[in-house]
Amino acid sequence: MEYLVLFVLFVFGLTVGSFLNVLIYRFSERENLKGILKGRSYCPNCKTPIKWYDNIPLISYLVLKGRCRHCGWKIPLRYPLVELLGGITPVVVYLLYSDQGWLTVFSYTLMVYILLVISLIDWKTFEVPDTLSLGGLVAGLALSFFRPDITSTESFIAALIGAGVVVLLILLYYFLKGIVPLGLGDAKVLAMIGAFEGYTGVYCSLFLGAIFALLFFLPQVVRNRSLQFAVPFVPFLSLGAVIGLLCRKLGILSFLYGGA
Ligand SMILES: [Zn+2]
Incomplete structure (x- = not known):
């Protein structure tokens, strides 16, 4: 049962990680908030919208061998790494804090996600x-x-x-x-x-x-x-x-x- 919970958290976290990548990219490019939250994912290089089957966390990166299907742009290693960290975060937080209830697990997961996003934005742009x-x-x-x-x-x-x-x-x-x-x-x-x-x-x-x-x-x-x-x-x-x-x-x- 415990393993099932951890697995579900990991998979859920992977998909959130994929969304965090979008946030990092769009905030770094200084898009406005409306543009950040809506609209489909697209290749930052050729702007081709990314199909759902090319947007599966970790798996798509491996299948595409780290390159855009359309223009061959080399996808930075940051993308799969953020997805992986997105997956690991709720698992580790759950292992540490599940005795404090789901709201605590949720709170710390949220905090780490925000920190992950603003760290990478700060790294790229010196701004938060x-x-x-x-x-x-x-x-x-x-x-x-x-x-x-x-x-x-x-x-x-x-x-x-x-x-x-x-x-x-x-x-x-x-x-x-x-x-x-x-x-x-x-x-x-x-x-x-x-x-x-x-x-x-x-x-x-x-x-x-x-x-x-x-x-x-x-x-x-x-x-x-x-x-x-x-x-x-x-x-x-x-x-x-x-x-x-x-x-x-x-x-x-x-x-x-x-x-x-
Ligand atoms: Zn492309």
């Missing part, structure tokens, strides 16, 4: 669409009223801390060095993570995110001998937040806010 970060923040706050695993108080305070810490860092760096290492987009994202994942989310996201970003960009820092280049920070915040899901489940860090 407010529709997704603020929309996610509102959803996270609203869901906290009905979830057994987090109080709405924690959700709201963690969101405030998340946004506040980033704004504080921005001001501090600006006055000390005259540079701004983070953007308001990062503040909104960390607020959203706090709303969904509480204090653990904010801690893990910020500290692990900073460490991952530092390690990742270290070669570039050494080469340029400076820290003054723009980096997309959201992917690292998101990675920290995902690891935070495990920490929260295991109760790691809960001593920081007097939890059990």
Whole structure:
């Protein structure tokens, strides 16, 4: 029975992953919201609409050997990877949090999906669409009223801390060095993570995110001998937040806010 649930979640997640690809592409191309939500999928290269049988998550990529059926355009590996992550996400969240009920599983799955989309948009464009970060923040706050695993108080305070810490860092760096290492987009994202994942989310996201970003960009820092280049920070915040899901489940860090 358990395996059947996991299988259904995986298949459901694959199809959502396919939709996430569409969101990533269309937000990156700055289409308006109406255009983003409606209309069929088409090949980004030759604009030919994609038939349903060429749009089956993972399978179509393998069958087509990673190329568009019409123009032979090499489909970036990002597409099957996002589909795969889309499938894995609800499975992992379910394994961690099924004891907290379906709404909790839904909430964390939604959070990871939003983080996945905005990470890739940030990576490509250095921008985070407010529709997704603020929309996610509102959803996270609203869901906290009905979830057994987090109080709405924690959700709201963690969101405030998340946004506040980033704004504080921005001001501090600006006055000390005259540079701004983070953007308001990062503040909104960390607020959203706090709303969904509480204090653990904010801690893990910020500290692990900073460490991952530092390690990742270290070669570039050494080469340029400076820290003054723009980096997309959201992917690292998101990675920290995902690891935070495990920490929260295991109760790691809960001593920081007097939890059990
Ligand atoms: Zn094509």
